[in-house]
Amino acid sequence: MIEQIRVIITDDNSFVREGMKIILNSYEEFNVLATFQNGKEAVDYCMENEVDVALLDIRMPVMDGVEATKVLTENSTAKPLILTTFDDDDYILEAIQNGAKGYLLKNNDPEQIRDAIKMVHKGQNVMQNIVLDKIKLNLIKKTEALKINKALFTDREIGVMELVAKGFSNREISKELYxxxxxxxxxxxxxLSKANLKHRTKIAIYYLTGKAE
Known part of the structure; x- marks a missing residue:
């Protein structure tokens, strides 16, 4: 009997979630243990059960794929594999820094999804060139535009700073970033601590001008 790869699927879109479950169940090498609608549910499950590969969407409520990837990498044996769209460039970079073993587009052919999961299970990294090229281009554009000291901050912190500069409240930022x-x-x-700033208004000024005062 073939040894099955134990997989969980996490996506807040039920259509994507159930569609992926149908696809994976059509292959005898996979055992889809469970599906979840947010990262916290996936993390809680992996803390109590043996999971080989955790498929994670990026943008989800309660806990997104970036945070879930970090927790799973540090506290479980599950290998995180990100499901992404072309709009998730910033999140993908941080997810990889947090330990994601790779990422694939949601619109991939079933065979490509199958192969990606098998590669991750074997300890390999999966990075599609079409997505990688887009992320590189996005990084180049942002690096040229930003005036702040980027070495001080993570990608997510810079993302928060950008939204503060746009006038978003904490509640609006939480909704935007899930x-x-x-x-x-x-x-x-x-x-505030890293940039030696006294209040959030200064964050906007610093982000736009690169000056702390």
Whole structure:
């Protein structure tokens, strides 16, 4: 009997979630253990069960794929594999830094999805060239435009700074990034400390001008 790869699927879109389950169940080498609608549910499950590969969407409520990837990498044996769209460039970079073993587009052919999961299970990284090229181009554009000291901050912190500069409240930022308001507050406190700023208004000025005063 073939040894099956134990997989979980996490996506807040039920159509994507159930569609992926049908695809994977059509292959005898996979055992889809469960499906979830947010990262916290996936993390909780992996803490109690043996999972080989965790398929994770990026943008989800409660806990997104970036945070879930970090927790799973540090606290479980599950290998995170990101499901992405072309709009997720910033999140993908941070997910990879957090330990994601690769990423694939949601519109891939079933055979490509199957092969990607098998490669990740074997310890290999999966990075599609079409997505990688787009991320590189996006990084180049942002690097040229930003005036802040980028070495001080993570990609997510820079993303929070950008939204603060646009006038977003903590609640609006939490909705935009699919993280809790408490997490937003923690990011802002970290940014203030790193840049030696006294209040959030200064964050906007710093982000736009590169000057702390």
């Amino acid at each position: 993280i809790s308001e408490g997490t937003v507050a923690n990011y802002i406190s970290t940014i």
